[in-house]
């Protein structure tokens with residue numbers, strides 16, 4: 169199957185899920201996750217019409233970035249954990265950092281960015297050891313700090329539940345994230361991936377992050 173055909177399938181899934189729960193397709197942003205794929209794949213996706221891209225690793229994207237000049241209207245989201253020693257370069261090459269998980273990191277980004285930077289807070293809702301993100305009790309404080317930061321624009325919350333074959337399993341996590349966003353009057357909810365984007369849309373996702381369903385399996389480096 170070609171990228172165009174896989175994109176059409178993903179678009180149909182998003183549209184059908186939105187219709188099922190009375191939402192508009194235009195309220196949902198598809199983020200094409202291009203980690204482990206070369207810059208040429210981003211260009212190919214851009215040429216087909218995709219405009220929002222997600223990358224996990226700052227250094228990997230910094231290496232691809234010089235090959236991506238001239239893509240007007242493109243938006244790059246950092247969706248992987250950000251170490252503070254990479255904050256400066258991240259603030260330069262990404263439009264939105266979805267993985268702010270501490271007040272300290274928020275402060276650092278605010279000091280380092282040369283232009284207003286969109287951010288989301290990554291929330292850790294499960295007990296899984298490996299998952300990055302702020303625990304729910306920390307979130308109100310981080311929200312206050314980001315709202316007070318002159319160079320940061322708080323868009324919303326992001327989460328990544330434990331991976332599961334069954335797309336129903338993440339539903340309680342998505343629901344919990346949506347409730348937190350409502351409590352804090354935040355508009356954006358970045359949740360849902362290839363396997364569970366329908367569940368996420370039903371629970372209010374405004375940004376779904378889709379890699380495998382668009383680009384196929386990622387090869388190990």
Ligand SMILES: *Cc1c(COP(=O)(O)O)cnc(C)c1O
Pocket residue numbers: 201203224247248328361362363377378379380381
């Ligand atoms: C890799 C990744 C995705 C995309 O996952 P797929 O299952 O390939 O769609 C989405 N979000 C994050 C945070 C990721 O790391």
